[in-house]
Every structure is written in structure tokens, then in C-alpha cells.
Amino acid sequence: MEADQNSETNPLLQRIAYLVSRYQQDILTAAEEEELRAWRDASADNRLFFEQMTDPDILRDKLLQYEKFDVAAGWDTFSAKHFPAKDNVPVRPVYRWWSAAAAVLLLLGAGIYFLRPSAPPAPVAALSTTPILPGTSKATLTLADGSVIPLDSNGNRVITQQGALIHLNNGQLQYNTQDYTAQTTLNTLATPRGGQFRLTLPDGTRVWLNAASAITFPTAFGQGKREVEIKGEVYFEVAAMAKMPFQVKVSHQTNIEVLGTSFNINAYTDEPGIKTTLIQGAVKVNAGNSSRVLLPGQQALVKSPGNIDIVAHADTAAILAWKKEEFNFRDADIPTVMRQLARWYDVTIVYAGNIPARRFQGEIQRNLPLSDVLEGLKSTGIHFRLQGRSIIVEP
Amino acid sequence: MIEEYSNKEHILLQKFAGGEQSAFQFIFNQHYKALCYFAFTIVADEQEAEDLVQETFSKLWNKRGDFKSATNIKAFLFIATKNACLNFLKSRERLHIKEKEFSYLQEEQVTTEIAGFDPVLTETEIIQQLYLEIEHLPTQCRRIFKMSYLEGRKNEEIATSLQISYNTVRAQKLRALKLIRSSLIKKNILPLLGIYITLLKYYHHYY
Incomplete structure (x- = not known):
């Protein structure tokens, strides 16, 4: 992995890592203990590094901090500046799948975004409270x-x-x-x-x-x-x-x-x-x-x-997203999205009027409750209601 | 395998130098979070960290023809980000506050290569790698691990909210730990084995 080239090629770090892991297992020899203490006392950075990396709560906070940075949003900002949309592609604003479900969706990391037409998001529809679980x-x-x-x-x-x-x-x-x-x-x-x-x-x-x-x-x-x-x-x-x-x-x-x-x-x-x-x-x-x-x-x-x-x-x-427990829509229309949801969540789709002519792009885990998926869809401007095990799509 | 890899890297670099969006996005996706985290650790301001990283990527874009390897690109990104962070702190006259925490920031000279032991960079790489390990867990296992470790939720709560048995939660938590461990051993990432033991400590406390 490119990500750890530095750590792999840095002999001092390898040595320190070795000592720290032995310290944590409580199997340091006296000489090693001395070596580790000397390193730790050599600078404030070293001490801080040592203390933080061996504390589960601090480690957790660091992971949460790391998770916060949103690569999709970052890329949107960057690409808007350096890769303006080409003339031959219909320009649609990129919409990230933000919603109450965002916390869950973020776990997917990069690439959770939806395209939506220029209409503003619809008012939030009321959702049924009985959870519909994934397949x-x-x-x-x-x-x-x-x-x-x-x-x-x-x-x-x-x-x-x-x-x-x-x-x-x-x-x-x-x-x-x-x-x-x-x-x-x-x-x-x-x-x-x-x-x-x-x-x-x-x-x-x-x-x-x-x-x-x-x-x-x-x-x-x-x-x-x-x-x-x-x-x-x-x-x-x-x-x-x-x-x-x-x-x-x-x-x-x-x-x-x-x-x-x-x-x-x-x-x-x-x-x-x-x-x-x-x-x-x-x-x-x-x-x-x-x-x-x-x-x-x-x-x-x-x-x-x-x-x-x-x-x-x-x-x-x-095409193979389903095997990886994901939905992956590429320029998919609403019926295509809904057919997949219907089969996986065992729900019925009802179109209350004309089918809105929207197309979607994005990925989402398939093991989320239906409500999370619908939250995301709602925020892209589709109007719909959930009634029992039916999704009613409104024009 | 190695030939295939370097061939892939060669193609990536070619596309990258040619300004192809997909190649640039690949690099962006690979490093963005880590760079933001790295910058945040130095400047202690999320928005500022993201802005500085955006600037770094703009610099990378302008120099896209100059790189001979993916390692080069990565080194450039981290060095440029670090320098930008130091300049930012200097301009905000905040250096004196932060230097108590990170004496290494006293090296004011603009660095051009990654040398020696840089605790902030090391920490970034460790967190990045651990985060990837967690992301690569099987879906259910990852979910339970995150709910338990990152969100600090109890086994009973997790069982109820996912509608699975208490024992399944326990089993999945152990599985997560085993999978992370075997992956770290396979990749021979020693620094992370220390981290793995930190996770173990967590399990001893809360299991």
C-alpha cells in the first residue's frame, strides 16, 4: 500500500513500533524498556505520540476525526474549479446524498453522491415508523x-x-x-x-x-x-x-x-x-x-x-454491486431504482401519477434499513410516502 | 505482479500528467482524508485544514507533469501541506501556542523531503491505514465494530438496534478484531500491530 511507504521504510519507526507493541504486551526486556524510555523522553512529540497511540479512547477520537473529512465534498469543490463540465454533457448540479442518514452513509467513504435536476429538494415527507429491514x-x-x-x-x-x-x-x-x-x-x-x-x-x-x-x-x-x-x-x-x-x-x-x-x-x-x-x-x-x-x-x-x-x-x-451488498446506480431512472428496492426490501411500488423524470447516480450499502435509503432519495427531490410495505411515488 | 503494478502506476502517471480527470480523482481520493487529518492536527481548525489541502491539490494540478512515481506525488502532497500549515500558523501568529504541543513545528525551514521521524505524519498514516482496515471489514462486522468502538454503544443496544442476538454481536466484534489482526500481519505493518493491541485493550475494558 502506498499509504504506509513512509512507515515501512523508516527503520526508526519500525523499531519504535516494535518496542511499543512489546510494551503493550508487557514483554519488554530491561534493555528494551530503557531504549523506549530514552526515545520517549527525547522529545515532547515522542512522548505525545506514545501516549496517544496507546490509549484506546484517544485512538477512537482520532478515527472519528479522520472520518469527518468528506472526500466527496472535497472533490466537488476541487473539480468545480479545475474540471468544469464539458459542453456536450448536460450539466446537472452534483448533489451529495446528505440527510439524517448521512452518518450511516458516510461509512461508505468516497463516492456517495447523487445527481439531481435543478429543482430544489422537496419538503420532507412523513415516514412510517415501522422499520423495514434489508434482505x-x-x-x-x-x-x-x-x-x-x-x-x-x-x-x-x-x-x-x-x-x-x-x-x-x-x-x-x-x-x-x-x-x-x-x-x-x-x-x-x-x-x-x-x-x-x-x-x-x-x-x-x-x-x-x-x-x-x-x-x-x-x-x-x-x-x-x-x-x-x-x-x-x-x-x-x-x-x-x-x-x-x-x-x-x-x-x-x-x-x-x-x-x-x-x-x-x-x-x-x-x-x-x-x-x-x-x-x-x-x-x-x-x-x-x-x-x-x-x-x-x-x-x-x-x-x-x-x-x-x-x-x-x-x-x-x-452490475456486480449487489454481490458486494451495495446498490450502485449509474444514471438510473426512478423505475430502475424502485425495482431494485422492491426486490430487496420486499415492498411494493405505487406511482401516484406520472413518474418523475429524474435520473440518479450513487452508491449505498444494501444492508441499511429502508428508511435510511429513502431519506437519501427524499433529499434528491422525489416526493413519496411510505404506507405499510408500499412506497408511493408522487409526481 | 510487480510488473503489472508498475505498469498500472505508469499508466496512472501518464494519465495524471495528461490532466485526465479520472487519474487525478484517483490520487485525490487516495490522499484527501489523510491530508485533511494531517493538516488539522497541525492547525487545529477543520475548515482551515480543508482549505489548505484544496490549495495543495491545486498546486499538484499545476505541477502534474513533474512526477515520476506515485510515491513522489504523495511526498509532494504531504510536504506541501505541511509547509502551507506552517505558513498559515506563522501568518496567524499562532505558532507560539502550538509549539508547546508540537515542538517539531519549530523547524521553520521549508522542507522538501520526508525525513526522519515525523510524529504527526506517522500518526496520520497509522490512522489512515487503520481506517482502511475497518472499512474493508465485511459489512455487518464493520457496522457492529463501528457501533461498538467508535460510537461506544453497548452490546445489548447494538443487538436491539440491528435485531440480532447478543451473542452475534459478541461474535462479530471478535471477528472484526481477528480480521484486522490477520490483515495487519499479512501486510506486515508493524506500527499498526501496536495499534491493534490498543484495540485489544479496549476490548478488555468493554467486552
């Missing part, structure tokens, strides 16, 4: 015989099923197939709205399920193709196996052929089309009678069978 790790596993096992992040256990051992571990499901000759059966792992889950398939392929998503897969992959079927939004890190291509069926006419790779599929039926984004490796998207091979960083958008649009430079950080 958690939960899912259901449907076995071949139709039995349904509810899963959550608590409790570790083992499920056995026809030669397959299934381990449940902290919100992750792992399949270890012992008997490859056993008859292959299909399982389905499904998350509800407000749920997410991780899964390791018998071949070692790793799978992340976003909210309201599902994957159907065999408990053992036999010879030939490895085939799975998904709904919703799923991220894959496919284990490379040259002779056994991996195929993801997304809809009746769309599937993705894979050759050892990682990629994200967003196939929510309320989103405009099926989006496959390649992070690494190579995939081939088949839709009806057309197909395209993606390069890393590209996204395929299938709006109808036989029709594949390619986005050459997809915003992979924003």
Missing part, C-alpha cells in the same frame, strides 16, 4: 421428491440425498457428490424477495443468487453438458472443465454457453430484457436463431429472441 441470507431448497427445506444464514447442517451430501454453512449451500453413478436428480434453490444465497455446485462452480431468483440444477453432473436453469439475477463463477461445457438456460429460447468463466445474468421479468455481462473468460449467448460470443466487459441484452444487442463497455462495478 438477508434466506432461500428454499426444493428436492427432487418435492420436499421443500427452508434455509437461512443460521445453523450449519448436512442434508443427504441420493448420493449427494449437501452442506449448509453460513448462508451458503455446498454440494459434494460422492456417487457419480447415482441417478441424477434435479434440485431448485430459490430466494424470495428480500433474500439472497450462495451455492457451490457439485462441479465446484460457484453461484450467487440475488433476491427473487432461482436456479435448478442436477445433484450430480454426468457426462457431457452441465446444464442449469435460472430465473432472476444470478452470478456464476464456472469451474473450467473442457470436455463438459456449462450451459445456463434462461428462458425458453435464450441460453448461455460457458467455457470456464465468471459472468452475471439479470433475467428479472420486470426488467427490460435479459442482460448477460461477462467478467472473465468467454460465453456465448444464444437467443432464438441468433448467437453472439461476448468478450470480458461486454454485455449482451436480449429483448426478444433472435435479437441480441451488445454493450461494448458494460459498467461491471455497478
Whole structure:
């Protein structure tokens, strides 16, 4: 890390650090104790440094002080002076996501800001007081015989099923197939709205399920193709196996052929089309009678069978934000933002009139209560109310 | 890995020299908080500290073609900030007040390189690194660690406010400590291991 080059290359500091940490563990030798005392007494700075760095309360105050400096605000000031907006970009004032939630949001550090149109912030709408909590790790596993096992992040256990051992571990499901000759059966792992889950398939392929998503897969992959079927939004890190291509069926006419790779599929039926984004490796998207091979960083958008649009430079950080427990909106309109909130907080969105034509940019943690997120949105000038589990967006 | 890194640094410096916004913003994001903290420790005024740091970045912008490495840039930023702070204190005739606390400020000469042991700079780097370690904790773990250590909230309060069990809070607090420790060991940042022990002291008091 660049941040500690000075400390890494300063032998005196290394020595002092060594002595201080031994002092704190109370394991100084007499000679070391003398050395440390001599250093401490050599100057007022040294003494102050020593006292402050070994006191938990002072250290805490210093961290809080450090946290106060807002890099996003600093950058706004700086860039306004040195990087005036270019003529071809519509100029919109940059709005940082300031609100009562700011204290929480600040924890994110850099880059929490929202673009807003020039309208002033709307009057603050009253919020419901019942907290709506973010989604958690939960899912259901449907076995071949139709039995349904509810899963959550608590409790570790083992499920056995026809030669397959299934381990449940902290919100992750792992399949270890012992008997490859056993008859292959299909399982389905499904998350509800407000749920997410991780899964390791018998071949070692790793799978992340976003909210309201599902994957159907065999408990053992036999010879030939490895085939799975998904709904919703799923991220894959496919284990490379040259002779056994991996195929993801997304809809009746769309599937993705894979050759050892990682990629994200967003196939929510309320989103405009099926989006496959390649992070690494190579995939081939088949839709009806057309197909395209993606390069890393590209996204395929299938709006109808036989029709594949390619986005050459997809915003992979924003696309994979959900995996990092974040929302990341880049020039997103209100329905796009609201669809994500609806799935994660399991709420319903009601538009009381015309949908305001605003676009958003910004990041926020996904593990905050809904009220914190709404506070931030409110301050960008959207009018809305929360009624039970519905967000009512007003024009 | 090293080649890849220096290659990345090379590209960054090229873009930086060319005045590309993204490269400049990268440098800005990397050092802004630390510089503000550093300046604040010297001038004891948050607004003034931020203004001085803004000026430093303006200077950096004007000299953007002159840098050969990211370390150069960092050294320039801290030295320029320190000099600006000293000049500010001098102009406000406050030096006599502060020098009781930081005798090193008596070296009035304008320095051009980071030399020897500078307690304020060292402290800044330690706080910056520790802050990054905390920011890199898994979300829930970070949240609980911050609520407990930074906000000084009790385990029961945290459990209630996050709707999790008391034992989960305890487990996450310990996990935070373990993760910070293993990260520090991995990075071999000895000065921070001392700080880690300071955190441990906190845990002994309040756990």
C-alpha cells in the first residue's frame, strides 16, 4: 500500500513500533524498556505520540476525526474549479446524498453522491415508523421428491440425498457428490424477495443468487453438458472443465454457453430484457436463431429472441454491486431504482401519477434499513410516502 | 505482479500528467482524508485544514507533469501541506501556542523531503491505514465494530438496534478484531500491530 511507504521504510519507526507493541504486551526486556524510555523522553512529540497511540479512547477520537473529512465534498469543490463540465454533457448540479442518514452513509467513504435536476429538494415527507429491514441470507431448497427445506444464514447442517451430501454453512449451500453413478436428480434453490444465497455446485462452480431468483440444477453432473436453469439475477463463477461445457438456460429460447468463466445474468421479468455481462473468460449467448460470443466487459441484452444487442463497455462495478451488498446506480431512472428496492426490501411500488423524470447516480450499502435509503432519495427531490410495505411515488 | 503494478502506476502517471480527470480523482481520493487529518492536527481548525489541502491539490494540478512515481506525488502532497500549515500558523501568529504541543513545528525551514521521524505524519498514516482496515471489514462486522468502538454503544443496544442476538454481536466484534489482526500481519505493518493491541485493550475494558 502506498499509504504506509513512509512507515515501512523508516527503520526508526519500525523499531519504535516494535518496542511499543512489546510494551503493550508487557514483554519488554530491561534493555528494551530503557531504549523506549530514552526515545520517549527525547522529545515532547515522542512522548505525545506514545501516549496517544496507546490509549484506546484517544485512538477512537482520532478515527472519528479522520472520518469527518468528506472526500466527496472535497472533490466537488476541487473539480468545480479545475474540471468544469464539458459542453456536450448536460450539466446537472452534483448533489451529495446528505440527510439524517448521512452518518450511516458516510461509512461508505468516497463516492456517495447523487445527481439531481435543478429543482430544489422537496419538503420532507412523513415516514412510517415501522422499520423495514434489508434482505438477508434466506432461500428454499426444493428436492427432487418435492420436499421443500427452508434455509437461512443460521445453523450449519448436512442434508443427504441420493448420493449427494449437501452442506449448509453460513448462508451458503455446498454440494459434494460422492456417487457419480447415482441417478441424477434435479434440485431448485430459490430466494424470495428480500433474500439472497450462495451455492457451490457439485462441479465446484460457484453461484450467487440475488433476491427473487432461482436456479435448478442436477445433484450430480454426468457426462457431457452441465446444464442449469435460472430465473432472476444470478452470478456464476464456472469451474473450467473442457470436455463438459456449462450451459445456463434462461428462458425458453435464450441460453448461455460457458467455457470456464465468471459472468452475471439479470433475467428479472420486470426488467427490460435479459442482460448477460461477462467478467472473465468467454460465453456465448444464444437467443432464438441468433448467437453472439461476448468478450470480458461486454454485455449482451436480449429483448426478444433472435435479437441480441451488445454493450461494448458494460459498467461491471455497478452490475456486480449487489454481490458486494451495495446498490450502485449509474444514471438510473426512478423505475430502475424502485425495482431494485422492491426486490430487496420486499415492498411494493405505487406511482401516484406520472413518474418523475429524474435520473440518479450513487452508491449505498444494501444492508441499511429502508428508511435510511429513502431519506437519501427524499433529499434528491422525489416526493413519496411510505404506507405499510408500499412506497408511493408522487409526481 | 510487480510488473503489472508498475505498469498500472505508469499508466496512472501518464494519465495524471495528461490532466485526465479520472487519474487525478484517483490520487485525490487516495490522499484527501489523510491530508485533511494531517493538516488539522497541525492547525487545529477543520475548515482551515480543508482549505489548505484544496490549495495543495491545486498546486499538484499545476505541477502534474513533474512526477515520476506515485510515491513522489504523495511526498509532494504531504510536504506541501505541511509547509502551507506552517505558513498559515506563522501568518496567524499562532505558532507560539502550538509549539508547546508540537515542538517539531519549530523547524521553520521549508522542507522538501520526508525525513526522519515525523510524529504527526506517522500518526496520520497509522490512522489512515487503520481506517482502511475497518472499512474493508465485511459489512455487518464493520457496522457492529463501528457501533461498538467508535460510537461506544453497548452490546445489548447494538443487538436491539440491528435485531440480532447478543451473542452475534459478541461474535462479530471478535471477528472484526481477528480480521484486522490477520490483515495487519499479512501486510506486515508493524506500527499498526501496536495499534491493534490498543484495540485489544479496549476490548478488555468493554467486552
